[in-house]
Amino acid sequence: MITPKQITLAKTALFIASLLPFARLVLFTFTDRLGANPIEFITRNTGDWTLYFLCLTLAVTPLRKLTGMHWLIRLRRMLGLFAFFYATLHFTTFLWFDHFFDIDEMLKDVVKRPFITVGFTAFVLLIPLAATSTNGMVKRLGGKRWQSLHRLVYLIAALGILHFWWMKAGKNDFAQPILFGSIVALLLLARLYWNVVQPWLQRRRMVPAPGCGLRQQRLERK
Protein backbone atom coordinates (compact mmCIF):
# COMPACT_ATOMS: atom_id res chain seq x y z
CA MET A 1 0.00 0.00 0.00
CA ILE A 2 1.06 3.55 -0.66
CA THR A 3 1.02 5.73 2.42
CA PRO A 4 -0.25 9.34 2.36
CA LYS A 5 3.30 10.39 3.07
CA GLN A 6 4.55 8.60 -0.02
CA ILE A 7 1.85 10.27 -2.10
CA THR A 8 2.94 13.67 -0.82
CA LEU A 9 6.50 12.79 -1.71
CA ALA A 10 5.52 11.63 -5.20
CA LYS A 11 3.52 14.81 -5.73
CA THR A 12 6.38 17.02 -4.60
CA ALA A 13 8.83 15.22 -6.86
CA LEU A 14 6.43 15.45 -9.80
CA PHE A 15 5.84 19.15 -9.17
CA ILE A 16 9.54 19.92 -9.22
CA ALA A 17 10.17 17.71 -12.26
CA SER A 18 7.32 19.36 -14.15
CA LEU A 19 8.81 22.78 -13.54
CA LEU A 20 12.22 21.79 -14.92
CA PRO A 21 11.38 22.51 -18.58
CA PHE A 22 10.24 25.96 -17.54
CA ALA A 23 13.38 26.50 -15.46
CA ARG A 24 15.46 25.46 -18.46
CA LEU A 25 13.73 28.03 -20.65
CA VAL A 26 14.34 30.77 -18.09
CA LEU A 27 17.98 29.76 -17.74
CA PHE A 28 18.48 29.66 -21.51
CA THR A 29 16.77 33.05 -21.90
CA PHE A 30 19.13 34.73 -19.48
CA THR A 31 22.23 32.98 -20.74
CA ASP A 32 21.57 33.66 -24.41
CA ARG A 33 21.26 30.02 -25.34
CA LEU A 34 17.96 29.99 -27.17
CA GLY A 35 19.68 30.13 -30.56
CA ALA A 36 19.28 32.62 -33.39
CA ASN A 37 15.50 32.78 -33.10
CA PRO A 38 14.75 32.73 -29.36
CA ILE A 39 11.04 33.35 -29.80
CA GLU A 40 10.62 30.41 -32.12
CA PHE A 41 12.53 28.28 -29.60
CA ILE A 42 10.23 29.31 -26.74
CA THR A 43 7.08 28.89 -28.81
CA ARG A 44 8.04 25.41 -30.03
CA ASN A 45 9.31 24.29 -26.66
CA THR A 46 6.22 25.31 -24.70
CA GLY A 47 4.04 23.74 -27.41
CA ASP A 48 5.99 20.49 -27.18
CA TRP A 49 5.66 20.40 -23.39
CA THR A 50 1.93 21.02 -23.59
CA LEU A 51 1.65 17.93 -25.77
CA TYR A 52 3.92 15.89 -23.49
CA PHE A 53 1.80 16.73 -20.46
CA LEU A 54 -1.43 16.04 -22.34
CA CYS A 55 -0.08 12.61 -23.24
CA LEU A 56 1.05 11.97 -19.66
CA THR A 57 -2.36 12.97 -18.32
CA LEU A 58 -4.06 10.65 -20.76
CA ALA A 59 -1.65 7.84 -19.91
CA VAL A 60 -2.67 7.71 -16.24
CA THR A 61 -5.84 5.68 -16.64
CA PRO A 62 -4.39 3.07 -19.03
CA LEU A 63 -1.35 2.73 -16.78
CA ARG A 64 -3.54 2.19 -13.75
CA LYS A 65 -5.52 -0.50 -15.50
CA LEU A 66 -2.45 -2.25 -16.80
CA THR A 67 -0.32 -2.09 -13.67
CA GLY A 68 -2.86 -1.89 -10.89
CA MET A 69 -1.05 1.15 -9.50
CA HIS A 70 -4.22 2.97 -8.65
CA TRP A 71 -2.52 5.69 -6.65
CA LEU A 72 -1.37 7.14 -9.99
CA ILE A 73 -4.79 8.77 -10.30
CA ARG A 74 -3.79 11.10 -7.51
CA LEU A 75 -1.08 12.61 -9.71
CA ARG A 76 -3.36 13.18 -12.66
CA ARG A 77 -4.69 16.58 -11.67
CA MET A 78 -1.20 17.98 -11.39
CA LEU A 79 -0.24 16.61 -14.80
CA GLY A 80 -3.34 18.15 -16.34
CA LEU A 81 -2.67 21.48 -14.69
CA PHE A 82 0.89 21.48 -16.02
CA ALA A 83 -0.47 20.84 -19.51
CA PHE A 84 -2.54 23.96 -18.95
CA PHE A 85 0.47 25.83 -17.57
CA TYR A 86 2.60 25.13 -20.66
CA ALA A 87 -0.35 25.79 -22.97
CA THR A 88 -0.75 29.18 -21.28
CA LEU A 89 2.94 29.98 -21.82
CA HIS A 90 2.62 28.81 -25.43
CA PHE A 91 -0.41 31.05 -26.00
CA THR A 92 1.31 33.96 -24.27
CA THR A 93 4.33 33.78 -26.59
CA PHE A 94 1.92 33.91 -29.52
CA LEU A 95 0.00 36.89 -28.11
CA TRP A 96 3.13 38.70 -26.98
CA PHE A 97 5.83 38.03 -29.55
CA ASP A 98 3.71 37.47 -32.63
CA HIS A 99 1.12 40.15 -31.99
CA PHE A 100 2.54 42.34 -29.30
CA PHE A 101 -0.72 42.13 -27.31
CA ASP A 102 -2.78 43.43 -30.22
CA ILE A 103 -5.93 41.41 -29.47
CA ASP A 104 -7.68 42.46 -32.69
CA GLU A 105 -4.77 41.34 -34.82
CA MET A 106 -4.51 38.11 -32.87
CA LEU A 107 -8.19 37.31 -33.34
CA LYS A 108 -7.89 38.01 -37.06
CA ASP A 109 -5.09 35.47 -37.17
CA VAL A 110 -7.15 32.98 -35.17
CA VAL A 111 -10.08 33.24 -37.57
CA LYS A 112 -8.04 33.28 -40.75
CA ARG A 113 -5.60 30.44 -40.16
CA PRO A 114 -6.95 26.97 -39.48
CA PHE A 115 -3.90 25.75 -37.58
CA ILE A 116 -4.18 28.68 -35.20
CA THR A 117 -7.97 28.31 -34.97
CA VAL A 118 -7.49 24.73 -33.88
CA GLY A 119 -4.73 25.48 -31.37
CA PHE A 120 -6.65 28.42 -29.93
CA THR A 121 -9.81 26.30 -29.57
CA ALA A 122 -7.87 23.63 -27.72
CA PHE A 123 -6.46 26.26 -25.37
CA VAL A 124 -9.86 27.84 -24.70
CA LEU A 125 -11.35 24.40 -23.99
CA LEU A 126 -8.62 23.74 -21.46
CA ILE A 127 -9.68 26.74 -19.37
CA PRO A 128 -12.92 25.25 -17.92
CA LEU A 129 -11.05 22.04 -17.14
CA ALA A 130 -8.36 23.92 -15.22
CA ALA A 131 -11.01 26.03 -13.50
CA THR A 132 -12.94 22.99 -12.31
CA SER A 133 -9.94 21.00 -11.20
CA THR A 134 -10.39 21.59 -7.45
CA ASN A 135 -12.09 19.13 -5.11
CA GLY A 136 -14.67 21.81 -4.31
CA MET A 137 -15.61 22.13 -7.97
CA VAL A 138 -15.91 18.36 -8.37
CA LYS A 139 -18.40 18.38 -5.47
CA ARG A 140 -20.27 21.39 -6.74
CA LEU A 141 -20.66 19.92 -10.24
CA GLY A 142 -21.29 16.39 -9.08
CA GLY A 143 -19.04 13.52 -10.16
CA LYS A 144 -21.03 12.61 -13.28
CA ARG A 145 -21.27 16.10 -14.70
CA TRP A 146 -17.67 16.80 -13.77
CA GLN A 147 -16.57 13.70 -15.60
CA SER A 148 -18.52 14.49 -18.77
CA LEU A 149 -17.02 17.97 -18.77
CA HIS A 150 -13.53 16.59 -18.36
CA ARG A 151 -14.00 14.18 -21.25
CA LEU A 152 -13.34 17.33 -23.30
CA VAL A 153 -9.69 16.43 -22.86
CA TYR A 154 -10.07 13.81 -25.61
CA LEU A 155 -11.15 16.52 -28.03
CA ILE A 156 -8.43 18.84 -26.77
CA ALA A 157 -5.75 16.23 -27.37
CA ALA A 158 -7.04 15.58 -30.88
CA LEU A 159 -7.08 19.32 -31.63
CA GLY A 160 -3.58 19.66 -30.21
CA ILE A 161 -2.30 16.97 -32.55
CA LEU A 162 -4.04 18.57 -35.54
CA HIS A 163 -2.52 21.93 -34.62
CA PHE A 164 0.95 20.37 -34.49
CA TRP A 165 0.32 18.47 -37.71
CA TRP A 166 -0.63 21.56 -39.67
CA MET A 167 2.26 23.49 -38.21
CA LYS A 168 4.72 20.82 -39.36
CA ALA A 169 3.06 20.60 -42.76
CA GLY A 170 5.07 23.72 -43.66
CA LYS A 171 8.21 21.65 -43.29
CA ASN A 172 6.58 18.71 -45.01
CA ASP A 173 7.96 16.82 -42.02
CA PHE A 174 5.43 14.60 -40.30
CA ALA A 175 7.63 12.28 -38.26
CA GLN A 176 6.87 13.97 -34.96
CA PRO A 177 3.17 14.62 -35.50
CA ILE A 178 2.79 10.97 -36.50
CA LEU A 179 4.55 9.87 -33.32
CA PHE A 180 2.46 12.11 -31.07
CA GLY A 181 -0.68 11.26 -33.00
CA SER A 182 -0.07 7.52 -32.60
CA ILE A 183 0.51 7.89 -28.86
CA VAL A 184 -2.68 9.87 -28.37
CA ALA A 185 -4.60 7.50 -30.68
CA LEU A 186 -3.35 4.52 -28.70
CA LEU A 187 -4.33 6.11 -25.39
CA LEU A 188 -7.79 6.94 -26.70
CA LEU A 189 -8.27 3.54 -28.38
CA ALA A 190 -7.41 1.83 -25.08
CA ARG A 191 -10.33 3.68 -23.55
CA LEU A 192 -12.58 2.80 -26.43
CA TYR A 193 -11.69 -0.84 -25.86
CA TRP A 194 -12.21 -0.78 -22.10
CA ASN A 195 -15.31 1.41 -22.05
CA VAL A 196 -17.14 0.34 -25.19
CA VAL A 197 -15.81 -2.81 -26.85
CA GLN A 198 -15.19 -4.88 -23.73
CA PRO A 199 -18.58 -4.20 -22.08
CA TRP A 200 -20.28 -4.94 -25.40
CA LEU A 201 -18.49 -8.26 -25.74
CA GLN A 202 -19.40 -9.15 -22.19
CA ARG A 203 -23.02 -8.28 -22.77
CA ARG A 204 -23.06 -10.49 -25.84
CA ARG A 205 -21.62 -13.32 -23.86
CA MET A 206 -24.12 -12.95 -21.03
CA VAL A 207 -27.22 -12.65 -23.23
CA PRO A 208 -26.81 -15.05 -26.12
CA ALA A 209 -29.12 -14.32 -28.99
CA PRO A 210 -31.76 -16.97 -29.67
CA GLY A 211 -30.73 -19.48 -32.27
CA CYS A 212 -27.05 -19.10 -31.58
CA GLY A 213 -26.76 -22.52 -30.16
CA LEU A 214 -23.23 -22.94 -31.25
CA ARG A 215 -21.94 -20.04 -29.24
CA GLN A 216 -24.03 -21.02 -26.28
CA GLN A 217 -22.52 -24.46 -26.33
CA ARG A 218 -19.07 -23.01 -26.45
CA LEU A 219 -19.81 -20.80 -23.48
CA GLU A 220 -21.30 -23.70 -21.56
CA ARG A 221 -18.29 -25.82 -22.19
CA LYS A 222 -16.20 -23.17 -20.43
Added chain:
Amino acid sequence: MLIKRNSNGIDIPFPSEITPRRVFESRRSFIQQMTLGSIAAAAAPQMLLQDAFAQTGQKLAAKQNTAFVVMDKPTSYKDATTYNNFYEFGTDKDDPAREAGTLRTRPWTVTIDGEVRKPVTLDIDSLLKLAPLEERIYRLRCVEGWSMVIPWIGYSFSEIIKRVEPTGNAKYVEFITLADKKQMPGLRSPVLEWPYVEGLRLDEANHPLTLLTLGMYGEVLPNQNGAPVRIVVPWKYGFKSAKSIVRIRFVKDQPKTAWNIAAPQEYGFYSNVNPEVDHPRWSQATERRIGEDGFLTRKRKTLMFNGYSDVASLYSGMDLKKFY
Protein backbone atom coordinates in the same frame (compact mmCIF):
# COMPACT_ATOMS: atom_id res chain seq x y z
CA MET B 1 47.91 48.75 -27.52
CA LEU B 2 50.08 51.51 -28.95
CA ILE B 3 47.94 54.22 -30.44
CA LYS B 4 49.49 56.51 -33.03
CA ARG B 5 48.26 60.01 -33.36
CA ASN B 6 47.62 61.10 -36.91
CA SER B 7 48.07 64.55 -38.34
CA ASN B 8 44.59 65.72 -37.28
CA GLY B 9 45.40 64.92 -33.70
CA ILE B 10 42.71 62.25 -33.57
CA ASP B 11 43.55 58.91 -32.07
CA ILE B 12 43.16 56.29 -34.76
CA PRO B 13 44.38 52.78 -34.21
CA PHE B 14 45.97 50.96 -37.12
CA PRO B 15 43.38 48.83 -38.89
CA SER B 16 45.49 45.80 -38.01
CA GLU B 17 45.08 46.59 -34.32
CA ILE B 18 41.30 46.58 -34.38
CA THR B 19 40.00 43.28 -33.15
CA PRO B 20 37.63 41.86 -35.74
CA ARG B 21 34.09 41.90 -34.41
CA ARG B 22 33.70 38.19 -34.66
CA VAL B 23 36.79 37.52 -32.62
CA PHE B 24 35.79 39.74 -29.76
CA GLU B 25 32.23 38.49 -29.94
CA SER B 26 33.38 34.92 -29.61
CA ARG B 27 35.74 35.95 -26.81
CA ARG B 28 32.88 37.63 -25.04
CA SER B 29 30.63 34.63 -25.38
CA PHE B 30 33.49 32.45 -24.19
CA ILE B 31 33.85 34.53 -21.04
CA GLN B 32 30.09 34.53 -20.59
CA GLN B 33 29.97 30.79 -20.82
CA MET B 34 32.83 30.35 -18.40
CA THR B 35 31.13 32.50 -15.79
CA LEU B 36 27.87 30.66 -15.97
CA GLY B 37 28.90 27.85 -13.74
CA SER B 38 28.29 24.19 -13.97
CA ILE B 39 24.96 23.96 -15.78
CA ALA B 40 26.07 26.17 -18.63
CA ALA B 41 29.44 24.46 -18.77
CA ALA B 42 27.74 21.26 -19.84
CA ALA B 43 26.73 22.83 -23.15
CA ALA B 44 29.79 25.04 -23.58
CA PRO B 45 32.10 22.56 -25.34
CA GLN B 46 29.66 22.23 -28.20
CA MET B 47 29.40 25.98 -28.61
CA LEU B 48 33.16 26.40 -28.52
CA LEU B 49 33.44 23.74 -31.14
CA GLN B 50 30.98 25.58 -33.34
CA ASP B 51 32.96 28.78 -32.95
CA ALA B 52 36.16 27.00 -33.82
CA PHE B 53 34.48 25.45 -36.85
CA ALA B 54 33.13 28.81 -37.89
CA GLN B 55 36.58 30.33 -37.87
CA THR B 56 38.27 27.78 -40.07
CA GLY B 57 36.71 29.49 -43.10
CA GLN B 58 39.17 30.27 -45.84
CA LYS B 59 39.44 33.97 -46.61
CA LEU B 60 38.01 35.17 -49.91
CA ALA B 61 39.02 38.62 -51.10
CA ALA B 62 36.35 40.77 -52.72
CA LYS B 63 35.75 44.43 -53.29
CA GLN B 64 32.50 45.79 -51.92
CA ASN B 65 30.10 46.92 -54.62
CA THR B 66 28.39 49.85 -52.91
CA ALA B 67 25.58 49.86 -55.45
CA PHE B 68 24.37 46.61 -53.87
CA VAL B 69 24.75 47.32 -50.18
CA VAL B 70 21.73 47.76 -47.94
CA MET B 71 22.10 49.94 -44.88
CA ASP B 72 20.59 47.39 -42.47
CA LYS B 73 22.86 46.00 -39.80
CA PRO B 74 24.36 42.69 -40.95
CA THR B 75 23.30 39.60 -39.04
CA SER B 76 25.96 38.10 -36.79
CA TYR B 77 28.11 35.45 -38.44
CA LYS B 78 27.11 33.01 -35.74
CA ASP B 79 23.37 33.41 -36.36
CA ALA B 80 23.83 33.26 -40.12
CA THR B 81 25.79 30.01 -39.85
CA THR B 82 23.81 28.19 -37.16
CA TYR B 83 20.22 28.95 -38.15
CA ASN B 84 19.78 27.45 -41.60
CA ASN B 85 17.29 25.69 -43.78
CA PHE B 86 19.22 23.10 -45.76
CA TYR B 87 17.08 19.96 -45.72
CA GLU B 88 19.80 17.79 -47.23
CA PHE B 89 21.32 17.98 -43.76
CA GLY B 90 18.13 17.76 -41.70
CA THR B 91 14.98 19.77 -41.20
CA ASP B 92 15.87 21.50 -37.93
CA LYS B 93 17.55 24.87 -38.13
CA ASP B 94 20.61 23.73 -36.21
CA ASP B 95 21.01 20.48 -38.21
CA PRO B 96 23.00 21.93 -41.14
CA ALA B 97 25.65 23.52 -38.88
CA ARG B 98 26.06 20.18 -37.14
CA GLU B 99 25.77 17.80 -40.09
CA ALA B 100 27.20 19.62 -43.10
CA GLY B 101 30.81 18.82 -42.16
CA THR B 102 30.50 15.75 -44.38
CA LEU B 103 30.01 17.84 -47.52
CA ARG B 104 33.07 17.64 -49.81
CA THR B 105 33.33 20.95 -51.62
CA ARG B 106 36.48 20.11 -53.60
CA PRO B 107 36.79 18.83 -56.21
CA TRP B 108 33.52 20.34 -57.44
CA THR B 109 32.24 21.05 -60.89
CA VAL B 110 29.18 22.78 -62.23
CA THR B 111 27.85 21.70 -65.61
CA ILE B 112 26.06 24.41 -67.52
CA ASP B 113 24.10 23.17 -70.51
CA GLY B 114 20.70 22.95 -72.15
CA GLU B 115 19.59 25.62 -74.61
CA VAL B 116 22.99 27.28 -74.89
CA ARG B 117 25.51 27.70 -77.69
CA LYS B 118 28.51 27.06 -75.46
CA PRO B 119 27.80 24.43 -72.84
CA VAL B 120 30.60 24.10 -70.32
CA THR B 121 31.66 22.32 -67.17
CA LEU B 122 33.53 24.56 -64.79
CA ASP B 123 35.43 23.59 -61.66
CA ILE B 124 35.25 25.76 -58.60
CA ASP B 125 38.55 27.55 -59.32
CA SER B 126 37.38 28.56 -62.78
CA LEU B 127 34.14 29.80 -61.28
CA LEU B 128 36.08 31.89 -58.76
CA LYS B 129 38.01 33.47 -61.65
CA LEU B 130 35.19 33.88 -64.15
CA ALA B 131 34.44 37.46 -63.07
CA PRO B 132 35.72 39.85 -60.39
CA LEU B 133 34.34 38.92 -56.96
CA GLU B 134 32.18 41.54 -55.30
CA GLU B 135 30.88 41.82 -51.78
CA ARG B 136 27.21 42.73 -51.63
CA ILE B 137 25.07 43.13 -48.54
CA TYR B 138 21.59 41.75 -49.20
CA ARG B 139 18.50 41.27 -47.13
CA LEU B 140 17.39 37.65 -46.94
CA ARG B 141 13.71 36.99 -46.27
CA CYS B 142 12.67 33.44 -45.46
CA VAL B 143 9.19 32.32 -46.39
CA GLU B 144 8.79 31.29 -42.74
CA GLY B 145 8.67 34.90 -41.60
CA TRP B 146 12.20 35.67 -40.45
CA SER B 147 14.98 37.62 -42.11
CA MET B 148 18.71 38.27 -42.02
CA VAL B 149 21.17 40.65 -43.64
CA ILE B 150 24.16 38.93 -45.20
CA PRO B 151 27.38 40.13 -46.84
CA TRP B 152 27.67 37.74 -49.77
CA ILE B 153 30.61 37.38 -52.14
CA GLY B 154 30.12 36.58 -55.81
CA TYR B 155 29.19 38.17 -59.10
CA SER B 156 26.05 38.69 -61.13
CA PHE B 157 24.75 35.47 -62.64
CA SER B 158 24.49 37.42 -65.91
CA GLU B 159 28.26 36.81 -66.28
CA ILE B 160 27.50 33.11 -66.64
CA ILE B 161 24.70 33.81 -69.08
CA LYS B 162 27.07 35.89 -71.21
CA ARG B 163 29.62 33.10 -71.17
CA VAL B 164 27.34 30.26 -72.32
CA GLU B 165 25.20 32.23 -74.79
CA PRO B 166 21.63 30.96 -74.42
CA THR B 167 19.75 30.20 -77.63
CA GLY B 168 16.38 31.71 -78.46
CA ASN B 169 14.73 28.63 -76.95
CA ALA B 170 16.04 29.35 -73.46
CA LYS B 171 13.21 30.83 -71.40
CA TYR B 172 14.09 29.57 -67.93
CA VAL B 173 17.14 28.62 -65.90
CA GLU B 174 17.07 25.52 -63.74
CA PHE B 175 19.43 25.08 -60.78
CA ILE B 176 20.09 21.48 -59.80
CA THR B 177 21.79 20.87 -56.49
CA LEU B 178 23.88 18.03 -55.11
CA ALA B 179 22.01 14.95 -53.88
CA ASP B 180 24.55 12.48 -52.52
CA LYS B 181 23.35 10.19 -49.76
CA LYS B 182 26.91 9.60 -48.60
CA GLN B 183 27.46 13.27 -47.88
CA MET B 184 23.92 14.35 -47.03
CA PRO B 185 22.16 12.49 -44.24
CA GLY B 186 18.93 14.45 -44.78
CA LEU B 187 18.31 12.70 -48.11
CA ARG B 188 17.08 9.65 -46.21
CA SER B 189 14.01 11.65 -45.30
CA PRO B 190 11.33 11.94 -47.97
CA VAL B 191 10.36 15.52 -47.10
CA LEU B 192 11.22 16.73 -50.61
CA GLU B 193 11.99 15.24 -53.98
CA TRP B 194 15.74 15.04 -54.41
CA PRO B 195 17.74 16.56 -55.91
CA TYR B 196 16.48 19.94 -54.78
CA VAL B 197 15.72 21.91 -57.92
CA GLU B 198 15.03 25.61 -58.21
CA GLY B 199 14.44 27.85 -61.16
CA LEU B 200 14.15 31.39 -62.47
CA ARG B 201 12.77 32.96 -65.60
CA LEU B 202 15.67 33.92 -67.89
CA ASP B 203 15.11 37.66 -67.36
CA GLU B 204 15.07 37.15 -63.58
CA ALA B 205 18.30 35.18 -63.78
CA ASN B 206 19.81 37.92 -65.93
CA HIS B 207 18.90 40.69 -63.47
CA PRO B 208 22.08 42.21 -61.98
CA LEU B 209 20.82 41.50 -58.44
CA THR B 210 20.86 37.74 -59.04
CA LEU B 211 24.16 36.71 -57.50
CA LEU B 212 26.22 33.65 -58.22
CA THR B 213 27.59 33.30 -54.73
CA LEU B 214 30.85 31.75 -53.61
CA GLY B 215 31.41 33.33 -50.21
CA MET B 216 30.06 35.34 -47.31
CA TYR B 217 31.50 37.43 -44.48
CA GLY B 218 34.85 37.63 -46.28
CA GLU B 219 35.23 33.85 -46.48
CA VAL B 220 34.33 30.99 -48.78
CA LEU B 221 30.79 29.76 -48.15
CA PRO B 222 30.47 27.62 -45.04
CA ASN B 223 29.05 24.19 -45.94
CA GLN B 224 25.76 24.83 -44.16
CA ASN B 225 25.21 27.96 -46.23
CA GLY B 226 25.41 26.16 -49.55
CA ALA B 227 29.11 25.66 -50.29
CA PRO B 228 30.86 25.83 -52.60
CA VAL B 229 28.53 27.67 -54.97
CA ARG B 230 24.94 28.81 -54.70
CA ILE B 231 22.59 31.36 -56.13
CA VAL B 232 21.17 34.31 -54.16
CA VAL B 233 18.01 36.01 -55.38
CA PRO B 234 17.33 38.67 -52.74
CA TRP B 235 13.82 39.72 -53.80
CA LYS B 236 12.47 36.18 -53.54
CA TYR B 237 11.88 33.99 -50.51
CA GLY B 238 15.05 32.25 -49.40
CA PHE B 239 14.15 28.80 -50.69
CA LYS B 240 14.43 30.10 -54.28
CA SER B 241 18.17 30.56 -53.71
CA ALA B 242 19.45 27.03 -54.37
CA LYS B 243 22.53 25.83 -52.50
CA SER B 244 25.46 23.59 -53.48
CA ILE B 245 24.66 23.73 -57.19
CA VAL B 246 26.08 21.04 -59.50
CA ARG B 247 24.23 21.74 -62.72
CA ILE B 248 22.60 24.72 -64.36
CA ARG B 249 20.29 24.10 -67.30
CA PHE B 250 18.83 26.63 -69.67
CA VAL B 251 15.40 25.30 -70.64
CA LYS B 252 12.31 26.08 -72.65
CA ASP B 253 9.66 25.19 -70.08
CA GLN B 254 9.15 26.36 -66.53
CA PRO B 255 11.21 24.04 -64.29
CA LYS B 256 9.46 21.86 -61.74
CA THR B 257 10.86 23.19 -58.48
CA ALA B 258 11.19 21.25 -55.22
CA TRP B 259 8.84 23.19 -52.95
CA ASN B 260 6.35 23.76 -55.71
CA ILE B 261 6.13 20.00 -56.22
CA ALA B 262 5.78 19.40 -52.46
CA ALA B 263 3.06 21.99 -51.81
CA PRO B 264 1.96 23.89 -54.95
CA GLN B 265 -0.76 25.84 -53.15
CA GLU B 266 1.77 27.17 -50.64
CA TYR B 267 4.92 27.76 -52.69
CA GLY B 268 4.56 29.19 -56.16
CA PHE B 269 7.21 29.21 -58.87
CA TYR B 270 7.74 32.96 -58.52
CA SER B 271 7.70 33.27 -54.72
CA ASN B 272 8.57 36.94 -54.79
CA VAL B 273 8.65 38.50 -51.32
CA ASN B 274 5.21 40.06 -51.13
CA PRO B 275 3.63 41.36 -47.91
CA GLU B 276 0.20 41.33 -49.55
CA VAL B 277 0.11 37.67 -50.45
CA ASP B 278 -0.15 35.57 -47.33
CA HIS B 279 1.12 32.07 -46.99
CA PRO B 280 -1.97 29.92 -46.38
CA ARG B 281 -0.86 29.30 -42.82
CA TRP B 282 0.64 32.62 -41.83
CA SER B 283 0.82 36.27 -42.76
CA GLN B 284 3.73 37.56 -44.82
CA ALA B 285 3.07 41.18 -43.82
CA THR B 286 5.74 41.21 -41.13
CA GLU B 287 9.01 39.50 -40.38
CA ARG B 288 11.33 38.93 -37.45
CA ARG B 289 14.89 40.11 -38.11
CA ILE B 290 17.15 37.52 -36.53
CA GLY B 291 19.26 38.99 -33.75
CA GLU B 292 17.20 42.16 -33.55
CA ASP B 293 13.44 41.82 -33.40
CA GLY B 294 12.63 40.00 -30.27
CA PHE B 295 11.13 40.29 -26.89
CA LEU B 296 10.73 44.03 -26.69
CA THR B 297 10.17 45.08 -30.26
CA ARG B 298 7.43 44.39 -32.72
CA LYS B 299 8.20 42.40 -35.82
CA ARG B 300 9.08 44.69 -38.74
CA LYS B 301 7.01 45.23 -41.86
CA THR B 302 8.01 43.15 -44.84
CA LEU B 303 8.77 45.21 -47.94
CA MET B 304 7.46 44.47 -51.43
CA PHE B 305 10.16 42.51 -53.31
CA ASN B 306 12.06 42.57 -50.01
CA GLY B 307 12.76 46.25 -50.66
CA TYR B 308 14.31 45.62 -54.11
CA SER B 309 11.76 47.67 -56.02
CA ASP B 310 14.01 47.71 -59.13
CA VAL B 311 12.76 44.30 -60.07
CA ALA B 312 9.11 45.42 -60.31
CA SER B 313 9.51 45.99 -64.04
CA LEU B 314 10.12 42.25 -64.52
CA TYR B 315 6.54 41.64 -63.48
CA SER B 316 4.66 44.53 -65.09
CA GLY B 317 1.19 43.44 -66.14
CA MET B 318 1.37 40.26 -64.07
CA ASP B 319 -1.11 39.52 -61.31
CA LEU B 320 1.26 38.69 -58.46
CA LYS B 321 -1.58 37.24 -56.40
CA LYS B 322 -2.11 34.68 -59.12
CA PHE B 323 1.57 34.17 -59.88
CA TYR B 324 2.65 33.95 -56.24
